[in-house]
Structures are given as C-alpha cells and as structure tokens.
Amino acid sequence: MRKTLVVVYADGAAHPGDIAVGLAPWADCVFVAEPDAHTRAMEPLLDRFGPVVLTDSVPEAARRLRAHAADGIVTYSERALHLAAALAEQLALPFHDRGTIGLLTDKWQQRAALSAAGVDAVRCRRIDTLADWDAAVAATGLPAVLKPAHGGGSRNTFHITDAAAGRELARTLLGDDCPGLVAGGTLVLEEYLPGRDCGPFGDYVSIESIVQGGTVTDLAVTGKFPMVPPFRETGRFWPSPLGAAEDAACRDLARRAVEALGVRDGLTHTEIKLTPQGPRLIEVNGRLGGGINELSVRAQNTNLIELAGRVALGERPDLPAFYQGRxxxxxxxxxxxxxxxxxxxxxxxxxxxxxxxxxxxxxxxxxxxxxxxxxxxxxxxxxxxxxxxxxxxxxxxxxxxxxxxxxxxxxxxxxxxxxxxxxxx
Incomplete structure (x- = not known):
C-alpha cells in the first residue's frame, strides 16, 4: 500500500521534477508551501505530481493536510525547515523538534551549542544592533567572518579585516529587511578559520550523512573546488581528495556535531574547514546539500531524495556503501x-x-x-x-x-x- 508524504517546498529546494523522480514512483505526495513569487510559479509543475497547499497560515495548512492522512513529512529546502517542523508538530509526524530546528538554522545558536558540547569551539558573537559591534570584534578578533544568522548560498557573507569598514557593512546589513533567508537583520560575527594549502582544490569539504533513530551513517565526503572571494562556491565532486586519516577526522567531527544538535532522523550536510591544525566545523545543515543528489545518482545510482523520503516514513532502507569510486x-x-x-x-x-x-x-x-x-x-x-x-x-x-x-x-x-x-x- 502506498503511503502519503507531505513535501514542504520553498525556493532553494531540490527541483520539483527531481523530487517527483525520487518520490512519485512509490509514494503519494502532497506539497505545501508559503505563497511567494517562486512557489506560485512552481505551483503548476508541483500540481502535476500531487495536490498543492499554498498558504502562509500553519493552522490552515495543517487543517487542509489532515484530509490527506499523511504518514510522514520531509523537506529539501533550508528555507522550509521551520515550516516543516511546525507542521510536523501540528500533524504529530516525526521530524526535527523545534529545539533542534533552532540549532540547525540559527548560526549563533549552533556555535553556542557545539561549544557547550565540547565538539568545536569557534569564537562567535551575535549582532542584533550596531551597539553589539565593538564587543563582537573584541571577542572574535580580526580577521573574522560576518554573515546573517539565518543564511545560505553565501549570501551577504563577508571577510572582515578592518573593524571600521566592518561596522559600516554591519550597519548596511542590519538595515536590510532580509539579509539572509528570513525576515530580520540579525547577524553573527565569527572567528575566521584560515585553510591549509589544498593544491588545486578547495580548503573545505562536506560530509553527507543519513540519520536513522539517532544513528549517523556517512554516505560520502564531498570535495570542493576553490572558493572565489569572499566565500562563493564554485563546485563539488565525489570522492574527496583527502587521505584516510584526514577523512576519518572530518567524519568524526561531523558525526559528533550532528549528534550534539539532537538530529534523530533525516539527511545532514556538514561543512568542514581544513586548517593547518586539523578539521574545524563550518556548519551543520539539517537537509540535503545543494547538488548532492545529482552526484549520488551518477556516482552510485542512489537517489537521496528517495532515501530521505523513506526515512521520513519510518522505513529502514538499505544504505549504500560509503562512496570511494570514480x-x-x-x-x-x-x-x-x-x-x-x-x-x-x-x-x-x-x-x-x-x-x-x-x-x-x-x-x-x-x-x-x-x-x-x-x-x-x-x-x-x-x-x-x-x-x-x-x-x-x-x-x-x-x-x-x-x-x-x-x-x-x-x-x-x-x-x-x-x-x-x-x-x-
């Protein structure tokens, strides 16, 4: 018997066609999204694969979704994590709880939690108003990285080397209604982690993992091409260029971080900086990483959109071996x-x-x-x-x-x- 899966959609998610390829052959999908220019443009395409609920009211969305008797809920979008958690709570479906969602989506909360758990202590301060700037610089030192507390895609992420110039940049960002992914101008300033020389490749990697009942299983370590200023990505590849010892150290750091944030089920995408002193944590994301499913399908014929959907429905799917091929x-x-x-x-x-x-x-x-x-x-x-x-x-x-x-x-x-x-x- 086919089960019904609520898919919470937003800009930045996997493409609707890719979601359909991963889910439609074996599950009935119901899509829910907040109405905006992007989701309205995608509504006709989403509607080809299942009913679409467009509303900015969580109670209204939950009321309409109850008619579909959903068995699970999933999202492939950073923007949609909060909505997915709120709907899961209303519908009594398994998902990241609200505390974990806060740690996954607020970069300051995440740094504080990882430091308290002894996973990785990176100096970081929250900036709600310009009055917080001097104390933040004193705590983190320079150079530092300034970015939105709720951000993604390297948007408004800056390398700060001068306190006065950084203050003016912070003033501009704080005046923006939405410098990151959500409304509100809260920023974070954090210690800059210098990378080691990685030759023709980038000085960071990401760890792709699946969590089932709190058990973390790594799927691959993703290598990166060098960033361009200030922190813009230029691509990725499987497998990573790391040696066995550094690979193991990165995976151990990622696992401890995911566990410390309380992730129980779902995909995680954890970014790690490769420094001369060893791997350091950039951030943990509680969803599928951008472009990662395409690599997985080509490299080992494993659809991670499907994998995440099956885990959301409480299944225990067979997992692929850790990737180390072409x-x-x-x-x-x-x-x-x-x-x-x-x-x-x-x-x-x-x-x-x-x-x-x-x-x-x-x-x-x-x-x-x-x-x-x-x-x-x-x-x-x-x-x-x-x-x-x-x-x-x-x-x-x-x-x-x-x-x-x-x-x-x-x-x-x-x-x-x-x-x-x-x-x-």
Missing part, C-alpha cells in the same frame, strides 16, 4: 560581484568536446542583467567524470582555460575573462 564533478562559474550585463559566453562547444565533460549548461543568456552582490549566483554548470581525483584536476583546468565570459559594467566598456579569472570580478 570522480564525478559539478563545476560552476559565479556571476561578478559588480552589477553589469552578460554580453556572452564563448567556448561552450569546445568545452563539450573536452575529454571527461558530459554536460555544459548555461544559466544566463546574453543580455541578462546581473545584480552583483555577494551570493552564489551561477552563470553556468559543467558536469563530468574522471578515473580519479588527479585526472579531475587536469580536466577542470582545461575547462576554465576554454570558457570565456564577456561583460559590460556601466560606462567601463566590455570586459572579457576566462573561467579561471571570473571569480576576481
């Missing part, structure tokens, strides 16, 4: 921080012919106005595979030398850069 990658190129217009992307046909490249997909057309700012806004994505991680490094170097991006920035005239130089803009 290298599969996603490389993307971020839009400039300076507002401008994309004039064109050259080299796409040549990139498609490169050994190891299986897909090139542009996300922005010539003539697209780019807003600038500090966030992860992708111009395109390149996917592919290699026999191993060293071969992967050579493929990515060829890709970045082949792609060329042309922009217009105000009255400055056209400017062209390769993929390798794009992050400096």
């Amino acid at each position: 290298a599969y990658f996603q490389l993307f190129h971020p839009a400039p921080r300076t507002p401008g217009t994309l004039l064109g992307i050259d080299g796409a046909d040549a990139v498609k012919r490169l050994p190891g490249v299986t897909l090139y997909r542009p996300y922005a057309r010539p003539g697209t106005a780019l807003p600038g700012g500090v966030q992860t806004l992708e111009l395109d994505i390149v996917m592919g595979e290699a026999d191993d991680v060293p071969e992967l490094a050579a493929i990515v170097k060829d890709i970045d030398a082949t792609l060329r991006y042309r922009f217009a920035f105000g009255d400055q005239g056209p400017r062209e850069v390769t993929g390798a130089g794009l992050g400096a803009l």
Whole structure:
C-alpha cells in the first residue's frame, strides 16, 4: 500500500521534477508551501505530481493536510525547515523538534551549542544592533567572518579585516529587511578559520550523512573546488581528495556535531574547514546539500531524495556503501560581484568536446542583467567524470582555460575573462 508524504517546498529546494523522480514512483505526495513569487510559479509543475497547499497560515495548512492522512513529512529546502517542523508538530509526524530546528538554522545558536558540547569551539558573537559591534570584534578578533544568522548560498557573507569598514557593512546589513533567508537583520560575527594549502582544490569539504533513530551513517565526503572571494562556491565532486586519516577526522567531527544538535532522523550536510591544525566545523545543515543528489545518482545510482523520503516514513532502507569510486564533478562559474550585463559566453562547444565533460549548461543568456552582490549566483554548470581525483584536476583546468565570459559594467566598456579569472570580478 502506498503511503502519503507531505513535501514542504520553498525556493532553494531540490527541483520539483527531481523530487517527483525520487518520490512519485512509490509514494503519494502532497506539497505545501508559503505563497511567494517562486512557489506560485512552481505551483503548476508541483500540481502535476500531487495536490498543492499554498498558504502562509500553519493552522490552515495543517487543517487542509489532515484530509490527506499523511504518514510522514520531509523537506529539501533550508528555507522550509521551520515550516516543516511546525507542521510536523501540528500533524504529530516525526521530524526535527523545534529545539533542534533552532540549532540547525540559527548560526549563533549552533556555535553556542557545539561549544557547550565540547565538539568545536569557534569564537562567535551575535549582532542584533550596531551597539553589539565593538564587543563582537573584541571577542572574535580580526580577521573574522560576518554573515546573517539565518543564511545560505553565501549570501551577504563577508571577510572582515578592518573593524571600521566592518561596522559600516554591519550597519548596511542590519538595515536590510532580509539579509539572509528570513525576515530580520540579525547577524553573527565569527572567528575566521584560515585553510591549509589544498593544491588545486578547495580548503573545505562536506560530509553527507543519513540519520536513522539517532544513528549517523556517512554516505560520502564531498570535495570542493576553490572558493572565489569572499566565500562563493564554485563546485563539488565525489570522492574527496583527502587521505584516510584526514577523512576519518572530518567524519568524526561531523558525526559528533550532528549528534550534539539532537538530529534523530533525516539527511545532514556538514561543512568542514581544513586548517593547518586539523578539521574545524563550518556548519551543520539539517537537509540535503545543494547538488548532492545529482552526484549520488551518477556516482552510485542512489537517489537521496528517495532515501530521505523513506526515512521520513519510518522505513529502514538499505544504505549504500560509503562512496570511494570514480570522480564525478559539478563545476560552476559565479556571476561578478559588480552589477553589469552578460554580453556572452564563448567556448561552450569546445568545452563539450573536452575529454571527461558530459554536460555544459548555461544559466544566463546574453543580455541578462546581473545584480552583483555577494551570493552564489551561477552563470553556468559543467558536469563530468574522471578515473580519479588527479585526472579531475587536469580536466577542470582545461575547462576554465576554454570558457570565456564577456561583460559590460556601466560606462567601463566590455570586459572579457576566462573561467579561471571570473571569480576576481
């Protein structure tokens, strides 16, 4: 007998088509979302796979959902975690409890809880008003990282090296109605963790895990390509480039962090910084990481959207072995921080012919106005595979030398850069 699963949807979630591929063949889905421009645009697509409840009232959503007699609830979106927890409470369905949701979504609360549990003590202070700035800088020291307390996608995340400049930046962000993922201007300032030299790869990784009844099982360690300033991601790959000892240390830190936050069931995506003194925690996310399901499907034919859905329904699905096979990658190129217009992307046909490249997909057309700012806004994505991680490094170097991006920035005239130089803009 098919069970019914409530899927709480929001901007930033897995694509509705991917959710349908993972869930529709074996479960009946009911989608619920808060009404906004994105969810209204996606409603016709969601409606193809199941009933859609659009409301900004939790009691109203719960009333309408009761008619479907749901057996479980799941979300694949950071933005939707609070709504999912509130609905789970109303419907008496298993999910992260409200205390755990607070620790997963508020970066200051999470740092405080992990420090209290002895997992990892990173100096961190909450900034509710500009009056908190001086004490925060005194506590964390400089350099430091300033970001929204509830944030994602590297939006409004800054590297602070000067206290006066940081104060003005904090003033601007505090004046923003929504500098992060939720309304309200609360920020955090935290100790900057310098990374070690990781060669052609990024100085951080993420640990992808599934939690069942409080037991954490690691699925993979995800390697990263180098960030571009200030903290914008450029891609990921399986498996990571870490040696056995560092891999084990990262996985142990991630497991202890997930347990300390009280996660009982579901997917987790834990980011770890690789420092000269060893792995340090960046943050724990209580949901599927961006792009991770696509890597999992290609690398080992395991759909993590399905896996999370089955766990949400109380099943004990067979889990894949920890991934250590061929290298599969996603490389993307971020839009400039300076507002401008994309004039064109050259080299796409040549990139498609490169050994190891299986897909090139542009996300922005010539003539697209780019807003600038500090966030992860992708111009395109390149996917592919290699026999191993060293071969992967050579493929990515060829890709970045082949792609060329042309922009217009105000009255400055056209400017062209390769993929390798794009992050400096």
